[in-house]
Amino acid sequence: MKQMVQQTATRISESLNQSRGVELTPLQSALAVAADADVLSLAMGLPDPSLFPVSAIQEAVARVLSFSRSALQYTLPCETLKKKICSLMLDRGVDCSPDCIFLTSGAQQAISLVSTLLLSIGSSIVEEELSYPNFQCLVDSFRPQILRVPTNSTCGIDVDVVEKLLVKGVRPALIYVMATAHNPLGVTLSRDKRRRLALLAREFEVPIVEDDPYGALFYDIEPIPSLCSFDQQWIYYVGSFSKILCPSLRVGWVVAPEECIKPLSIIKEGCDLNISTFSQWIVNDFLDSENIVGHTELLRKVYRGKRDAMNAALEKHMPQNVHWEIPACGIFFWLDLPEHVNASALLSRCVSEEKVAFLPAEAFSRNKRSNGMRLNFSHRSIDQITEGVARIGRVLHR
Amino acid sequence: MKQMVQQTATRISESLNQSRGVELTPLQSALAVAADADVLSLAMGLPDPSLFPVSAIQEAVARVLSFSRSALQYTLPCETLKKKICSLMLDRGVDCSPDCIFLTSGAQQAISLVSTLLLSIGSSIVEEELSYPNFQCLVDSFRPQILRVPTNSTCGIDVDVVEKLLVKGVRPALIYVMATAHNPLGVTLSRDKRRRLALLAREFEVPIVEDDPYGALFYDIEPIPSLCSFDQQWIYYVGSFSKILCPSLRVGWVVAPEECIKPLSIIKEGCDLNISTFSQWIVNDFLDSENIVGHTELLRKVYRGKRDAMNAALEKHMPQNVHWEIPACGIFFWLDLPEHVNASALLSRCVSEEKVAFLPAEAFSRNKRSNGMRLNFSHRSIDQITEGVARIGRVLHR
Numbered sequence: 019m020k021q022m023v024q025q026t027a028t029r030i031s032e033s034l035n036q037s038r039g040v041e042l043t044p045l046q047s048a049l050a051v052a053a054d055a056d057v058l059s060l061a062m063g064l065p066d067p068s069l070f071p072v073s074a075i076q077e078a079v080a081r082v083l084s085f086s087r088s089a090l091q092y093t094l095p096c097e098t099l100k101k102k103i104c105s106l107m108l109d110r111g112v113d114c115s116p117d118c119i120f121l122t123s124g125a126q127q128a129i130s131l132v133s134t135l136l137l138s139i140g141s142s143i144v145e146e147e148l149s150y151p152n153f154q155c156l157v158d159s160f161r162p163q164i165l166r167v168p169t170n171s172t173c174g175i176d177v178d179v180v181e182k183l184l185v186k187g188v189r190p191a192l193i194y195v196m197a198t199a200h201n202p203l204g205v206t207l208s209r210d211k212r213r214r215l216a217l218l219a220r221e222f223e224v225p226i227v228e229d230d231p232y233g234a235l236f237y238d239i240e241p242i243p244s245l246c247s248f249d250q251q252w253i254y255y256v257g258s259f260s261k262i263l264c265p266s267l268r269v270g271w272v273v274a275p276e277e278c279i280k281p282l283s284i285i286k287e288g289c290d291l292n293i294s295t296f297s298q299w300i301v302n303d304f305l306d307s308e309n310i311v312g313h314t315e316l317l318r319k320v321y322r323g324k325r326d327a328m329n330a331a332l333e334k335h336m337p338q339n340v341h342w343e344i345p346a347c348g349i350f351f352w353l354d355l356p357e358h359v360n361a362s363a364l365l366s367r368c369v370s371e372e373k374v375a376f377l378p379a380e381a382f383s384r385n386k387r388s389n390g391m392r393l394n395f396s397h398r399s400i401d402q403i404t405e406g407v408a409r410i411g412r413v414l415h416r
Numbered sequence: 417m418k419q420m421v422q423q424t425a426t427r428i429s430e431s432l433n434q435s436r437g438v439e440l441t442p443l444q445s446a447l448a449v450a451a452d453a454d455v456l457s458l459a460m461g462l463p464d465p466s467l468f469p470v471s472a473i474q475e476a477v478a479r480v481l482s483f484s485r486s487a488l489q490y491t492l493p494c495e496t497l498k499k500k501i502c503s504l505m506l507d508r509g510v511d512c513s514p515d516c517i518f519l520t521s522g523a524q525q526a527i528s529l530v531s532t533l534l535l536s537i538g539s540s541i542v543e544e545e546l547s548y549p550n551f552q553c554l555v556d557s558f559r560p561q562i563l564r565v566p567t568n569s570t571c572g573i574d575v576d577v578v579e580k581l582l583v584k585g586v587r588p589a590l591i592y593v594m595a596t597a598h599n600p601l602g603v604t605l606s607r608d609k610r611r612r613l614a615l616l617a618r619e620f621e622v623p624i625v626e627d628d629p630y631g632a633l634f635y636d637i638e639p640i641p642s643l644c645s646f647d648q649q650w651i652y653y654v655g656s657f658s659k660i661l662c663p664s665l666r667v668g669w670v671v672a673p674e675e676c677i678k679p680l681s682i683i684k685e686g687c688d689l690n691i692s693t694f695s696q697w698i699v700n701d702f703l704d705s706e707n708i709v710g711h712t713e714l715l716r717k718v719y720r721g722k723r724d725a726m727n728a729a730l731e732k733h734m735p736q737n738v739h740w741e742i743p744a745c746g747i748f749f750w751l752d753l754p755e756h757v758n759a760s761a762l763l764s765r766c767v768s769e770e771k772v773a774f775l776p777a778e779a780f781s782r783n784k785r786s787n788g789m790r791l792n793f794s795h796r797s798i799d800q801i802t803e804g805v806a807r808i809g810r811v812l813h814r
Contacts (some may be wrong), residue, residue: 043681049492067485075488079477087465090473090662094447123521123666126689134557139537156686159532264488266693268521283441288554289687291524294695295664 030078032414040279051375058406059375063201063349064397069317069375070264071308078303082296093295096122099302103257103271106310110233110257111243114250114273116134120282120292125231125258125270127286132227132254132272133192134285140289141191143185146175148352148390149380150201150229153194164384165190171343171352174205177214189356192225192254197245199348202382202392206347209219209242216248224252231258231270234314237322239346259301261349261396262314267297293352327400328393328407335411349396355379355389362388364413372409451771456804457773461599461747464722467715468662469706476701480694491693493519495699504708508631509641512648518680519691523629523656523668525684528671530625531590532683535560539589539621542581544573546750546780546788548599548627552593562782563588569741569750572603575612582620590623590652595643597630597746600780600790604636604745607640614646622650629656629668630746630765632712635720635742642760645783649673654757656697657699659747659794660712665695712777719747719794722801726793729802733809741785747794755776760786770807770812 051059062289075317082089100116107114122128133156136141142163145154165183165378168176175195181245183190195206207215219226228245246255250273258270272282286293305309328351329344336342341354354363368374390412480487498514505512520526531554535541540561543552552556561597563581566574573593581588593613595605605613617624626643644653648671656668670680684691702708726749727742734740753759759776766772777788789808793801 043678043685046492046681049490053492062490067489070485071487072481072485072486076478076481080474083470083474087468088468090468090470090664091465091782092447092460092462092658092663094444094451123692124690126685127687130687152685152689155682157684159686265490265690266488266695268688268690268692282442283444284553285557287441287524287550287603288527288557289525290521290666291550291664292522292663294521296693297664297692297694390690 037066043278048377051369057369057373057375058397058398058402058409060393060398060403060406061375061377061385062397063394065261065265065349066320066396069320071304071313074304074308075264075300076391078307081303081307082204084211085299089296089299091295092292094295096295096302098300099298099305102302102305106229106257107243107255110230110255111247112255112273113249116274117276117279118250118273120272120274120279121298122191122270122272122286123268123290123293124265125229125256126152126156126261127268127289128256128258128270128272129153129227129229131158131282131285131289132256133157133384135278135281136192136225136254138191142188144180144190144193145384146194146200147385147387148202148379149194150196151381153229153386154384157194162191166384169200169205171200171203171205171354172202174200174207174211175215177211177218180215181218188220190224192227193219194227194229195245196229199235199345199350200348201240201348202236202377202390203352204343204345204348204350205256205352206239206242206345207245208237211243212245213248216253218247219252220249222413226253227256228253229256231256231261233257234262235318235349236347237318237325237345241347246273254278262310262317263301263304267301269297269301303353307333321396324395324398324400324403325351326344327397328403331407337411337414341415349394351393351395353391353393355391359414361391364391367411368413374406374409376410420486436468440776446775449767455767455771455773456796456800456807458791458793458796458801458804459773459775460795461792463659463663463747464718464794467702469702469711472702472706473662473698476698477706479701479705480697481695487694487697489693490801493691494693494696494700496740497696497703499699500703504655505653505671507639508628508653509645510648510653510671513674513746515674515677516671517747518677519696520670520684521666521669521688521691522658522663523553523627523654524550525687526654526656526668526670527551527627529680529687530654530672531555531558533679534590534623534625534652536589540586541545542578542588542591543782544592544598545626545783545785546777547592548594549779550626553781555592558717560589564782567601567664569598569599569601569603570750572598572605572609573600573613575609575616578613579616582616582622587620589624590625591617592625592627593643594627596628596640597633597743599746600748600775600788601750602743602746602748603638603750604634604637604743605643610643613645614643614651618647619649624651625654626651627654629654629659631655632660633716633719633747635716635723637696637745639745644671652676660708661699661702665699666692666696666703667699721747722793722796722798725798726791726805729805733806735809735812738812747792749791751789751791752777753789755787758786759789762789766808766811770811771795772807773805774808
């Protein structure tokens with residue numbers, strides 16, 4: 019088990035990590051590159067720290083600490099925060115009760131706990147050919163049979179193939195889907211695809227885990243209702259405050275059928291006993307006192323500008339044979355490179371020749387697809403984005 | 417798997433939960449009772465909130481937020497905090513490098529990650545007959561063979577039995593030990609037992625997980641060096657700031673052989689991606705600016721007074737046939753009740769007749785031992801402790 023997890027992780031970190039002596043995990047490797055002042059990294063999916071509402075958080079801390087010493091104690095999950103999350107879910111098209119909300123230490127824990135709930139040793143799962151590596155890593159510990167489904171940055175997951183599998187009689191323990199702002203592909207599924215996926219989940223009684231950290235970050239279109247809005251019995255929704263407030267408070271949530279909340283709580287207590295009361299209360303206070311609508315509008319405005327700047331830079335600097343779509347939501351561009359280009363090898367050259375980094379296709383692909391790269395546009399300034407893309411372009415043209 | 421976890425959890429929560437309509441986990445049941453103003457609960461292992469260094473934490477937050485916006489970002493684990501933990505470990509008799517420190521979201525996550533590292537499906541583990549229920553709960557998901565070893569509140573784990581098992585050829589994946597301030601028994605192992613356990617671990621190459629959340633809370637004796645101080649290759653040490661600073665920052669740590677740190681990081685990333693930078697930095701700042709030695713001295717002084725008050729109340733109110741030891745460390749008294757007394761039934765009577773709560777033996781026992789109870793003395797005031805024990809005494813005398 020440990021070995022399998024290690025293999026997935028090694029695959030991801032190898033390219034970023036190869037020039038370093040220390041042993042780091044994939045995330046740590048990427049964070050180390052991101053923190054390296056010498057390298058202009060577009061690799062990590064980090065939010066822009068200049069948008070963190072620092073003084074609002076400072077004020078929330080002061081109120082929370084003066085309200086009650088229980089802010090620092092073990093406590094029950096915060097009921098008022100659950101209610102406020104229900105309001106946020108209305109924006110995602112979901113009308114749910116606080117009894118269906120389960121608070122977690124970030125979205126990753128949410129995905130991990132839901133996967134633990136749904137998976138047994140030897141279950142099968144449906145996963146896209148390019149998918150979020152930290153999901154792959156965590157499900158590997160259950161040694162699942164992986165049913166890989168085609169996907170791309172234009173239309174996303176191939177629902178026809180999912181349907182064929184289910185019609186054939188395959189019953190995966192879960193289907194992992196990022197319907198909005200796919201990581202790494204950036205694609206957002208059409209309303210029609212969402213409806214079809216939800217119908218399939220219900221018809222074949224197969225749970226879908228909808229990972230939706232970027233649901234509030236939409237730029238051109240009105241937000242499409244979440245997958246969960248089409249079926250609340252079979253879709254397990256995962257949300258997070260990491261991208262709309264800040265990552266380090268580690269507050270995320272699950273929307274799940276009410277009967278799942280106690281089993282999830284029991285699994286969570288085994289994992290880390292108690293959610294941070296302090297963090298929950300800070301988020302709860304922030305949602306009270308700050309205009310969260312105004313804050314997410316600001317995020318969308320700034321990130322839209324960065325997205326457009328990255329697109330302009332790509333148009334200027336990329337060779338003709340590189341293909342991309344403009345993401346309507348989220349924080350990533352996906353670049354399809356010509357078949358002969360190995361993005362991991364390209365990354366090594368980019369780091370050494372031009373001091374610029376991205377994440378190569380291999381990081382997201384179990385079958386070692388190599389000709390693609392993910393570029394983040396939320397973290398860096400517009401000048402850095404433009405400069406970073408220009409550097410990658412120079413290496414590609416060499 | 418889920419069913420087994422559920423069974424263990426149900427066993428624990430049944431007695432506390434039976435009068436309630438809502439479905440709660442064991443911890444939640446106990447927290448709900450603790451939060452119920454009508455019930456004087458001595459059940460939970462909560463620290464005294466009046467001892468939380470609220471203004472020092474408030475000041476630390478201000479410094480941390482003004483230092484860098486990275487306080488709210490995903491980051492690498494805090495190296496200076498690791499160094500400060502190395503200094504704290506010197507007090508536990510361990511001289512280790514920061515490269516052997518792994519930061520976690522509290523001690524429970526530390527135990528969970530180390531167990532995930534060491535256990536495979538179907539492994540065996542050595543556990544005391546009375547042990548920490550959230551350890552039992554988390555290892556259940558690996559369906560281990562449980563090798564139960566006798567223990568008591570006078571001497572702790574029966575090392576002779578452990579030795580016999582190992583000599584017989586049994587090779588458990590891990591032995592779970594609370595050498596200092598056992599939960600629930602309150603007992604602290606002698607130096608001789610520690611030495612013997614560490615020698616057995618080394619001789620038979622069997623890892624011991626040393627769970628040490630109360631190591632700094634010693635009252636009569638000079639602290640005995642941790643089990644880990646006798647062998648750093650085979651003892652995995654788990655520490656926490658929950659009881660010496662506050663629980664809700666969720667910062668704990670593992671001291672493990674250096675080669676385990678990367679595998680632990682990979683498992684942790686699958687579980688919850690990133691430790692809270694904010695929490696780590698607050699603890700790090702607190703350790704800089706506050707006299708941690710002075711703070712733990714204050715904790716010891718106050719808790720010693722509470723322990724002595726509970727002992728005096730027990731002497732006054734308990735029937736002759738109830739036995740207990742005065743704990744030298746930690747936050748719990750363990751009461752051995754006469755064989756015919758079922759503590760779970762007693763708890764129901766105590767809650768309904770006298771509005772007082774404790775944790776019954778069944779919560780800690782896989783083989784349903786019923787004639788014992790755990791009383792916490794850290795959480796409540798001396799008046800409440802005295803009153804609570806008097807109430808339990810009244811029910812026992814009826």
